[in-house]
Amino acid sequence: MNIIVITGASSGIGREFARQMDHYFSTIDEFWLVARSQDKLEAVAKLMRHKTRLFPVDITRKESLEALENAIFQHNAVVRMLINCAGYGIMGSFCEQELALEAGMIRINCEALTDLTHRVIPYMRWGSRIIQMASSAAFLPQPGFAVYAATKAYVLSFSRALGEELENAGIYVTSVCPGPVDTPFFEIAEATGTTLGIKKYTMVDEKRVVALALRDSYYKRPMSVCSLPIKAFHVLSKGIPQGVILKLMKQMKKKGL
Numbered sequence: 001m002n003i004i005v006i007t008g009a010s011s012g013i014g015r016e017f018a019r020q021m022d023h024y025f026s027t028i029d030e031f032w033l034v035a036r037s038q039d040k041l042e043a044v045a046k047l048m049r050h051k052t053r054l055f056p057v058d059i060t061r062k063e064s065l066e067a068l069e070n071a072i073f074q075h076n077a078v079v080r081m082l083i084n085c086a087g088y089g090i091m092g093s094f095c096e097q098e099l100a101l102e103a104g105m106i107r108i109n110c111e112a113l114t115d116l117t118h119r120v121i122p123y124m125r126w127g128s129r130i131i132q133m134a135s136s137a138a139f140l141p142q143p144g145f146a147v148y149a150a151t152k153a154y155v156l157s158f159s160r161a162l163g164e165e166l167e168n169a170g171i172y173v174t175s176v177c178p179g180p181v182d183t184p185f186f187e188i189a190e191a192t193g194t195t196l197g198i199k200k201y202t203m204v205d206e207k208r209v210v211a212l213a214l215r216d217s218y219y220k221r222p223m224s225v226c227s228l229p230i231k232a233f234h235v236l237s238k239g240i241p242q243g244v245i246l247k248l249m250k251q252m253k254k255k256g257l
């Protein structure tokens with residue numbers, strides 16, 4: 001049985017991956033959709049043509065990931081694609097945030113993603129794909145979004161190295177690094193702080209991010225960066241010393257930009 005596993009499939013970008021792949025992928029037997037909210041997963045599944053299997057679990061719990069791995073083993077499933085989309089970010093200055101929320105970002109954005117990737121790779125075959133949701137926040141340290149940006153820098157670094165390791169096995173890894181995407185992500189992120197105003201002008205919709213990510217994954221590209229401003233930000237973050245950009249960002253925040 002050929003399957004696709006998507007975490008964070010109940011909302012936003014993960015849900016959009018499920019929708020678009022349901023449309024285009026004809027050789028897949030089942031989509032395995034993972035997130036905590038059963039009702040939202042059921043709503044996604046209802047709109048899909050493929051058979052789905054729902055895992056309404058918290059993937060920061062080891063037993064959830066064990067159960068998922070056991071299910072893959074018991075069904076003798078081949079994982080054609082793993083999409084690690086579950087995650088969250090919270091804004092605001094580090095010292096003023098609840099530690100549980102800060103540490104929780106590391107647990108879901110980094111630990112759970114790494115754990116699941118490790119468990120799933122043995123069930124992949126030549127041509128399988130891994131898509132990891134990083135972010136343009138991975139390109140630069142971000143005061144006011146410090147832990148989130150650090151978790152995404154981890155995802156990008158880990159995934160690029162993993163891609164090199166797996167290339168000879170014919171398994172291709174793509175890190176997706178969008179700027180702001182119009183999803184419920186910001187309902188959580190902005191509950192504790194605000195972002196640079198300019199980010200609002202670079203907001204894109206999830207359809208565009210997912211369509212490009214799937215294309216980049218198909219062409220075995222290690223990174224997927226959507227939209228011109230974010231591509232320019234990526235180039236700048238490599239060409240200009242980080243200290244200079246951080247000072248500039250501070251000035252922009254002071255001026256409310």
Ligand SMILES: NC(=O)c1ccc[n+]([C@@H]2O[C@H](COP(=O)([O-])OP(=O)(O)OC[C@H]3O[C@@H](n4cnc5c(N)ncnc54)[C@H](OP(=O)(O)O)[C@@H]3O)[C@@H](O)[C@H]2O)c1
Nearest residue numbers: 008010011012013035036037059086087135180181183185
């Ligand atoms: N939106 C943006 O601007 C943006 C930009 C760059 C990167 N990203 C990244 O893209 C990914 C998806 O974000 P999104 O924009 O689609 O946000 P979203 O709409 O809030 O989706 C987050 C998903 O993660 C799931 N999730 C959260 N905690 C979980 C847990 N402990 N166990 C299982 N599932 C969990 C949520 O489902 P439940 O609540 O049902 O569990 C939901 O399906 C994240 O990794 C985010 O960092 C987002």
